[in-house]
Amino acid sequence: MNILAGDLGGRRIKLGVVCDGRVIASTVIPARADSPLPERLEAVAETLAGLCAGLGTTVGACAGIGLSYPSIIDTANARVVDHFGKYGDASAFDLRTWARQALGLPLAIDNDARMALIGEWRYGAGRGCDNVVMMTLGTGLGTAAVIKGEVLRGAHGQAGILGGHLTVQLGGNPCVCGNIGCAEAEASTWALERFARRHPDFPTSQLGQESPLDYAPLFRWAATGDPCAVALREHSLQVWGAAAVNLIHAYDPELLLLGGGIMASGDLILPRVREQIARHAHTPWGRVSVEASALGDHAALLACEWLVQEHLSTIS
Ligand SMILES: [Zn+2]
Incomplete structure (x- = not known):
């Protein structure tokens, strides 16, 4: 029906x-x-x-x-x-x-x-896996978890979805949620321009010509060696990697899916997040698979x- x-x-x-x-x-x-x-x-x-x-x-x-x-x-x-x-x-x-x-x-x-996670879990890249966590990289950072085949919601609907609001930077940027140094406030599209403008190399960076300033031009200029773009790219990749490690430590998934608009640059992001997880996640049982979402x-x-x-x- x-x-x-x-x-x-x-x-x-x-x-x-x-x-x-x-x-x-x-x-x-x-x-x-x-x-x-x-x-x-x-x-x-x-x-x-x-x-x-x-x-x-x-x-x-x-x-x-x-x-x-x-x-x-x-x-x-x-x-x-x-x-x-x-x-x-x-x-x-x-x-x-x-x-x-x-x-x-x-x-x-x-x-x-x-x-997004339910869609991928039932019909897409998470099919057949009942312990899946998702992180969407876009205007904000969204997260969600399915544990043992159950969608995690918690007492008030917020379990699993606030992974973008875990602190990754003490004394970092103020976030819309009231916290300071959230992953979302350090590396998401809404935070990017404000963050970029504070960088000492911004006045001479090609990023100053971009409007709106989002991740597609950031990655493009970083690839040419623009120092401000390189610094922001590296910071963002570290933030997403740290957020991924936090999610793995919190939810013990077999599979972590990365989705959202910024994953148009997934070829660059996926290997770096995988690398950071391999270095820093404590999973003595083995490795968490990290894949791109499939259904857009x-x-x-x-x-x-x-x-x-x-x-x-x-x-x-
Ligand atoms: Zn926050």
């Missing part, structure tokens, strides 16, 4: 229809995350109806809707716990009532990094099918 799927990112909302582990229709609309959530959900409902019509079916004929959301999520009650500046009214909004009224469907929602944007959409089925099994 078809499932409606939505992945609400900071800049884009990816929408799809999923059936039996396949995305059978998908499209993208702008996130407009500074607008009220109910307003954006109207566009979501309209777009999903259009996708269904294109498949010769209707929204009402689907089994449910799953959402991936960049926040801490109370999955039991489908509530956004912390909105991190996106859709400021999200915490007060009753998503299940919206889905019932607007679509006539049950709704399930979970954190975006956790959804489709991971979270595919995870919606698993999530809706999980929700339906708890209410039946």
Whole structure:
């Protein structure tokens, strides 16, 4: 049976229809995350109806809707716990009532990094492995864990997903979460420009010409020997390696998956993270496999099918 799927990112909302582990229709609309959530959900409902019509079916004929959301999520009650500046009214909004009224469907929602992991675990690079940790490198650093085949959520929905907010630099950069020296505050896209501007070589660096300054130009200029770009690249790789070691020590996985937009430069990142893990992770039983995620944007959409089925099994 078809499932409606939505992945609400900071800049884009990816929408799809999923059936039996396949995305059978998908499209993208702008996130407009500074607008009220109910307003954006109207566009979501309209777009999903259009996708269904294109498949010769209707929204009402689907089994449910799953959402991936960049926040801490109370999955039991489908509530956004912390909105991190996106859709400021999200915490007060009753998503299940919206889905019932607007679509006539049950709704399930979970954190975006956790959804990326669920997608990879069930359908992608983590298939067949029941002890998997994921780290997504992008605007922020997302993490999630599956341990012994169970998705780790904890008492308030935040277990496993705050790996980007483990301290890797004492006295480091202030983070959006209130901590200091989080991996995310030291090496993620949102932190990069601020970090770069403080570097003593920045005024003479080619990075000053880049707008927006993100990791693709950083790696490009570092490859030419630009001293500021090289320093920032090395710092970022060390931070991601340290974060990976922390995750391995915390969750004892067999497999660590790296995903997210920055992994477009995975050829450079993967060997360096592997090297750091080999040097510093305490795994006397053997080695953790470290691989790139495989499904890209489709991971979270595919995870919606698993999530809706999980929700339906708890209410039946
Ligand atoms: Zn933090």
